Amino acid sequence: MAKDDATPPQTLPKYSSTFSPDVNAEIRRAAATGIYDIRGGGAKRKVPHFDDLVFLGASMSRYPLEGYRERCDTNVVLGTRFAKKPIELKIPITIAGMSFGALSAQAKEALGRGASAAGTSTTTGDGGMTPEERGQSKHLVYQYLPSRYGMNPVDLRKADAIEVVVGQGAKPGGGGMLLGQKISDRVAEMRTLPKGIDQRSACRHPDWTGPDDLEIKILELREITGWEKPIYVKVGAARPYFDTTLAVKAGADVVVIDGMQGGTAATQDVFIEHVGIPTLACIREAVQALQDLDMHRKVQLIVSGGIRSGADVAKALALGADAVSIGTAAMIALGDNDPKWEAEYQKLGTTAGAYDDWHAGQDPAGISTQDPELSKRLDPVEGGRRLINYLKVMTLEAQTLARACGKSHVHNLEPEDLAALTMEAAAMAKVPLAGTSWYPGMSGGGM
Amino acid sequence: MQVLDLSEITLREANAALQNPTEGSNETAWEIVNARGSHAIAVGLDAPIDVQVRGSTGYYCAGMNAQATVRVDGNVGPGAGENMMSGALIVEGDASQYAGATGHGGLLVIKGNASSRCGISMKGIDIVVHGNVGHMSAFMAQKGHLVICGDAGDALGDSIYEAQLFVRGSVKSLGADCVEKEMRPEHLEKLAELLKAGECDAKPEEFKRYGSARELYNFNIDNAY
Numbered sequence A: 001m002a003k004d005d006a007t008p009p010q011t012l013p014k015y016s017s018t019f020s021p022d023v024n025a026e027i028r029r030a031a032a033t034g035i036y037d038i039r040g041g042g043a044k045r046k047v048p049h050f051d052d053l054v055f056l057g058a059s060m061s062r063y064p065l066e067g068y069r070e071r072c073d074t075n076v077v078l079g080t081r082f083a084k085k086p087i088e089l090k091i092p093i094t095i096a097g098m099s100f101g102a103l104s105a106q107a108k109e110a111l112g113r114g115a116s117a118a119g120t121s122t123t124t125g126d127g128g129m130t131p132e133e134r135g136q137s138k139h140l141v142y143q144y145l146p147s148r149y150g151m152n153p154v155d156l157r158k159a160d161a162i163e164v165v166v167g168q169g170a171k172p173g174g175g176g177m178l179l180g181q182k183i184s185d186r187v188a189e190m191r192t193l194p195k196g197i198d199q200r201s202a203c204r205h206p207d208w209t210g211p212d213d214l215e216i217k218i219l220e221l222r223e224i225t226g227w228e229k230p231i232y233v234k235v236g237a238a239r240p241y242f243d244t245t246l247a248v249k250a251g252a253d254v255v256v257i258d259g260m261q262g263g264t265a266a267t268q269d270v271f272i273e274h275v276g277i278p279t280l281a282c283i284r285e286a287v288q289a290l291q292d293l294d295m296h297r298k299v300q301l302i303v304s305g306g307i308r309s310g311a312d313v314a315k316a317l318a319l320g321a322d323a324v325s326i327g328t329a330a331m332i333a334l335g336d337n338d339p340k341w342e343a344e345y346q347k348l349g350t351t352a353g354a355y356d357d358w359h360a361g362q363d364p365a366g367i368s369t370q371d372p373e374l375s376k377r378l379d380p381v382e383g384g385r386r387l388i389n390y391l392k393v394m395t396l397e398a399q400t401l402a403r404a405c406g407k408s409h410v411h412n413l414e415p416e417d418l419a420a421l422t423m424e425a426a427a428m429a430k431v432p433l434a435g436t437s438w439y440p441g442m443s444g445g446g447m
Numbered sequence B: 001m002q003v004l005d006l007s008e009i010t011l012r013e014a015n016a017a018l019q020n021p022t023e024g025s026n027e028t029a030w031e032i033v034n035a036r037g038s039h040a041i042a043v044g045l046d047a048p049i050d051v052q053v054r055g056s057t058g059y060y061c062a063g064m065n066a067q068a069t070v071r072v073d074g075n076v077g078p079g080a081g082e083n084m085m086s087g088a089l090i091v092e093g094d095a096s097q098y099a100g101a102t103g104h105g106g107l108l109v110i111k112g113n114a115s116s117r118c119g120i121s122m123k124g125i126d127i128v129v130h131g132n133v134g135h136m137s138a139f140m141a142q143k144g145h146l147v148i149c150g151d152a153g154d155a156l157g158d159s160i161y162e163a164q165l166f167v168r169g170s171v172k173s174l175g176a177d178c179v180e181k182e183m184r185p186e187h188l189e190k191l192a193e194l195l196k197a198g199e200c201d202a203k204p205e206e207f208k209r210y211g212s213a214r215e216l217y218n219f220n221i222d223n224a225y
Helices: A021-033 A105-118 A131-136 A153-158 A185-191 A211-224 A240-249 A269-274 A279-292 A310-318 A328-334 A339-347 A380-404 A423-429 B011-019 B185-197
Strands: A053-055 A076-078 A087-089 A093-095 A121-123 A139-144 A161-165 A176-178 A199-201 A231-236 A254-258 A300-304 A323-326 A418-420 B002-005 B029-033 B050-053 B069-072 B088-091 B107-110 B123-129 B143-148 B164-167 B178-181 B208-212
Touching: A053 A310, A076 A300, A087 A139, A093 A105, A093 A380, A105 A121, A105 A131, A105 A139, A105 A328, A105 A380, A139 A153, A153 A211, A161 A211, A211 A231, A211 A240, A211 B011, A231 A240, A240 A254, A240 A279, A254 A279, A279 A300, A279 A423, A310 A323, A310 A380, A323 A328, A328 A380, A418 A423, B002 B011, B011 B029, B123 B185, B143 B185, B164 B185
Parallel strands: A093 A121, A093 A323, A121 A139, A139 A161, A161 A231, A231 A254, A254 A300, A300 A323, B002 B029, B029 B050, B050 B069, B069 B088, B088 B107, B107 B123, B123 B143, B143 B164
Antiparallel strands: A053 A418, A076 A087, A176 A199, B164 B208, B178 B208
């Protein structure tokens, strides 16, 4: 071979892990626009999650229940501590707070229809309660938020429970923004603000500042509603042990902890990805706080943030939660990010599965929008049917796993039924690394 | 006059009596004695009754009030008249933080001074303060009127939306996007109406008007949050 014809061996082009293509693209975008990226959804980065846990199942020392026939209950009662009328749900999977404004009226109605038929609750969001969702929701949790948009005592009394929102997993310590393009006449009226302006949702409550104040605020809410309704306190996952302790001290009937994978309608990407801790990391800490106060199962714990399947439900319950809550997964069940809208996602510069501009009001699936034409694409009855099916599948999956572990109620699942596949998951969930009897941080160092 | 003595009955019993007045009864005058700084007195009322509170109250007096007129002859703690829908709360003394927070309607009168964050996130309520207000008053105020007959502290009207502020004394500083505005005849007329309702003899001509410059209404990089 002639020397001139030879192609010398070359080093392959190599992307930097630090300055990866997506990092570089964001630098260029920031340089071009001078504004940070706002989006919907929760953390997209890979974090330790329920996938990193497995159930051990029955074996020589454990006796399983027959997979399809033996009884395995799924009911849960929320608000047994102080409320005269606790909420009794058929399944331990609730629908998380999502506002009318962030979502279309059709989407809210579909959530109400699906949740009610499945025997579970749905939740209002910033902007108040709509007649559609109250009418379609057998169990409706009314969020009491810092903005107090649409907040009024009549709706408060119509609710089945009240959720005092201290924070969200997507943005612990942060507020929100509903951009002007989603502010229709109706949304503007409900929020007492002009049409078309960006609406800030405050990050802190206007009339209380700490757990001592919150205790008095909860007293007021109970006095206004005759001590009938369960009071939830929702926090973004950051300091779960102390937040749970303080919520119980403040008088909560139910504590809701939302991990960083929990979605939001609109927040800065930097906030979503860099503030808060994964869902997996907060359950055992919260449960420990309840146990230390002798309040486990007396004050119920709801966990949210990245719950997708019956396996996730069963694992959350095994770690000590009483119920879970879903938001993003419910939206996907309704049709969010469905590949059938791919051509339209492409026009928006994205692709099905990656669409997260929920704040922009252009959702091709007609869910995170106030555009009348787009909203029509979601049939509330069909959406409700899809949600029922999805909840049914999740419940069947959780039951299947519970039976395999020999449990006649999903609440009988326990940490001992689990093993971790990674060191990180073992440390966060405080269950042994598979094949060992040890997890990082374990007292005594294991066997 | 029906008397509720908080040294003899529980808060729950007192509020239940006020929240559920006998239908058709012409007994619309109530008196609460021995308030002793209790929290959540006369909250969630929804009937055209008159309630006179003797003494000072704790947090959230007359919270979420609708229709009722509540008078307190002492001072009120934080969050008095919070999220009021209609009716009135008249305080003879001073008010602590967040008076009238998020109120949607009705009238709050404070004859003494109000502390910080008076009228925070107000959504339609009218507030008349005979004395001074503390810092961050009318923060994110959306709708309604705040009349301050004395002085205002720092950052008055920060991030204000469409509420209107009237101040007779000095303003230590204005918050982001809050500016002085022209006082036109319709504003003087409205102010006179508010002062009269607020049992205040100040003259409208002595006040300045403040409101939103509306420069933060749409997101931009300087509007960092």
